[in-house]
Amino acid sequence: MSGASIYASRRAGSLYIAPFAIGFLLFTAFPFIASFILSLTDARLQDQLGDAHFIGWHNYAGMWADATFRKSLGVTFFYVFVTVPLKLAFALLIAVVLNFKLRGIGLFRTAFYLPSILGGSVAIAVVWRFVFASDGLVNQFLHGAGFGGINWLGEPSTAMFSIILLRLWQFGSAMVVFLAGLKAIPEDLYEAADLDGASRLRQFWMITLPLLTPVLFFNFIMQIVQAFQEFNGPYIITGGGPMKSTYLLPLMIYEEAFKYFNLGYSSALSWVLFVIIALFTALAFWSQRFWVFYAQERSDKGGH
Amino acid sequence: MNTSRVILDQVTKSFSGHDVIKGVSLEVKKGELVVFVGPSGCGKSTLLRLIAGLETPTSGRIEIAGENVTYAHPSKRGVAMVFQSYALYPHMTVEDNIGFALRIKGMPRAEIKLKVRAVAETLQLGHLLHRLPKALSGGQRQRVAIGRAMVREPDVFLFDEPLSNLDASLRGQMRVEIAGLHARLGATSVYVTHDQVEAMTLADKIVVLNGGRIEQAGPPMELYRRPANLFVATFIGSPGMNILPVTLAGADRDQVTVNTTQGPITLPRVNARVVAGAEASLGLRPESLSLTTAGQGQLSGYVNLIERLGGETFAYVALKGFEAPPIIVRLDGEVDLRVHDEVHLAIDGQRAHLFGADGLALGHAPDTKERD
Known part of the structure; x- marks a missing residue:
């Protein structure tokens, strides 16, 4: 077979994209559509699917009356609105520090990225539970320092604090993206600003931050999407408690389906979460015209 | 009154043990436009960055407007710089750039607006004030970069290869604009370029750098007429000086004789210390050679190639018996000459150059007087 004909062959081409196509259809498109159909039924996990009845928008309509849902929604929004800005600010701060030209800075960059490789895993969530347990690391440290221990996972406010901290601890991937963005800002802009007498702080606000907004935007979207989907932390560390104070929506979806077997209601909750994420993403995209600056048209070479 | 604006005194700079600037001393007078020129890696940009304060010298002293600024912050030196990339803030309008x-300095907004407007008018940017850099052409960006320097009214302007990102025709145009601007403002300027044409046309004084040292400094025509060494001789001038290998035969008070494979040539020359039999280089600019008839002239050869530029013609002549590459002869635009023609060349001895084996000039022609 000649070189040209293998590129022209439909069958060969289809074969190459088949792994993606099959994977997408099976694991994305099918669950996506199936969950929507399920969300319109009263399907229960222990029953045959054939026994389910079509009940229209009933699952959705009943949601607002569900106090657990309202509580979960509030907790979720709180969690997202606190973690996303904090994490972005923290990641940016570390990225700026790691962007300094210092000896051995590569080592520090690796060290700071490490938590993010481990961070999302179940094992770390388990470790976190021990760290914040009543006889855990934090309390032992507090005792050692002469303070009384705190029931971190037993009090609603501190339980939330501990799962928020777990999320902040995973700042690495956002940090790496920020770092790449910082590296992409031409050095001569800072030199020009130096000559103009701008302090480092003003350079950050007047040059770095505006030129970093595309990266900030990207990180913002990613963090919003991820934060709304947080599951490991509350599931493993707090189990959603105490008093549903860390009962994030993904955990509620999981428990409705696999603890209470309400497959239909759980699917409806998934779809509500999906719509919420989609709305926030759309809002972010709409808003970027007011605060995101794209400089890619800057072409130093070739005057005309 | 002290008329020096910039003084460098034995300035050196090493980057991790590698010496980039090896002891440079020079002076830039008030209102002067000094051009640093040299091949890439000669240290000219580093030298400019040392003056700007973007680098700190390893040793030596830098003075600007009478103050020792060797270790001063870039913003405290009274210098403004135009970068090769222009370094315009891409998210700010021309006006904000x-x-x-001035904004950093805390000047009132109304005053800034007035000053910016005045500078913009000078540079014909008045109608572009609200544009972003990405909506400007190369030449316009260049002018914004110059405007950003002008508005600060610095003691010294620094230009780091400002035209190298422009295409050839625009480069010529901007060169004229910069020359005009300098004539109008009389601003003290240091200008870095690798382009010797820019250096010749813009400079009050050229500083030729090579390997971190000054090869020669002086007014453009002085460097052209009396290059101190082979490096300057071949670097300044376009097309470059032809260099022929010769041996020194002898000298008396006002002339030197050299032996070539085409026989001896005698050149008027004073102050030449000559060791008979030593190797030397004869330097002939394309315009100091002319066509002559058979039996006349000192050199002969065959035409290899003819470049007709209209107003002038360059003939590439392979000299008989010389290993050297063909020499370039500048002739009249209408000259009647063909490839493979045999030509006889007369040397204008007053404009010929002679360099010893060490590359240094051997004496000089009697009519090129020394300055002071």
Whole structure:
């Protein structure tokens, strides 16, 4: 077979994209559509699917009356609105520090990225539970320092604090993206600003931050999407408690389906979460015209 | 009154043990436009960055407007710089770019607006004030970069290869604009370029750098007429000086005789210390050679190639018996000459150059007087 004909062959081409196509259809498109159909039924996990009845928008309509849902929604929004800005600010701060030209800075960059490789895993969530347990690391440290221990996972406010901290601890991937963005800002802009007498702080606000907004935007979207989907932390560390104070929506979806077997209601909750994420993403995209600056048209070479 | 604006005194700079600037001393007078020129890696940009304060010298002293600024912050030196990349803030309008330094200084907005407007008018940017850099052409960006320097009214302007990102025709145009601007403002300027044409046309004084040292400094025509060494001789001038290998035969008070494979040539020359039999280089600019008839002239050869530029013609002549590459002869635009023609060349001895084996000039022609 000649070189040209293998590129022209439909069958060969289809074969190459088949792994993606099959994977997408099976694991994305099918669950996506199936969950929507399920969300319109009263399907229960222990029953045959054939026994389910079509009940229209009933699952959705009943949601607002569900106090657990309202509580979960509030907790979720709180969690997202606190973690996303904090994490972005923290990641940016570390990225700026790691962007300094210092000896051995590569080592520090690796060290700071490490938590993010481990961070999302179940094992770390388990470790976190021990760290914040009543006889855990934090309390032992507090005792050692002469303070009384705190029931971190037993009090609603501190339980939330501990799962928020777990999320902040995973700042690495956002940090790496920020770092790449910082590296992409031409050095001569800072030199020009130096000559103009701008302090480092003003350079950050007047040059770095505006030129970093595309990266900030990207990180913002990613963090919003991820934060709304947080599951490991509350599931493993707090189990959603105490008093549903860390009962994030993904955990509620999981428990409705696999603890209470309400497959239909759980699917409806998934779809509500999906719509919420989609709305926030759309809002972010709409808003970027007011605060995101794209400089890619800057072409130093070739005057005309 | 002290008329020096910039004084460098034995300045050196090493980057991790590698010496980039090896002891440079020079002076830039008030209102002077000094051009640093040299091949890439000669240290000219580093030298400019040392003056700007973007680098700190390893040793030596830098003075600007009478103050020792060797270790001063870039913003405290009274210098403004035009970068090769222009370094315009891409997210700010032309107006904000030009006014940036004034804004940092805390100048009232209304005053900034006035100053920016005045500078913009000088540079014909008045209608572009609200544009972003990405909506400007190369030449316009260049002018914004110059405006950003002008608005600060610095003691010294620094230009780091400002035209190298422009295409050839625009480069010529901007060169004229910069020359005009300098004539109007009389601003003290240091200008870095690798282009010797820019250096010749813009400079009051050229500083030729090579390997971190000054090869020669002086007014453009002085460097052209009396290059101190082979490096300067071949670097300044376009097309470059032809260099022929010769041996020194002898000298008396006002002339030197050299032996070539085409026989001896005698050149008027004073102050030449000559060791008979030593190797030397004869330097002939394309315009100091002319066509002559058979039996006349000192050199002969065959035409290899003819470049007709209209107003002038360059003939590439392979000299008989010389290993050297063909020499370039500048002739009249209408000259009647063909490839493979045999030509006889007369040397204008007053404009010929002679360099010893060490590359240094051997004496000089009697009519090129020494300055002072």
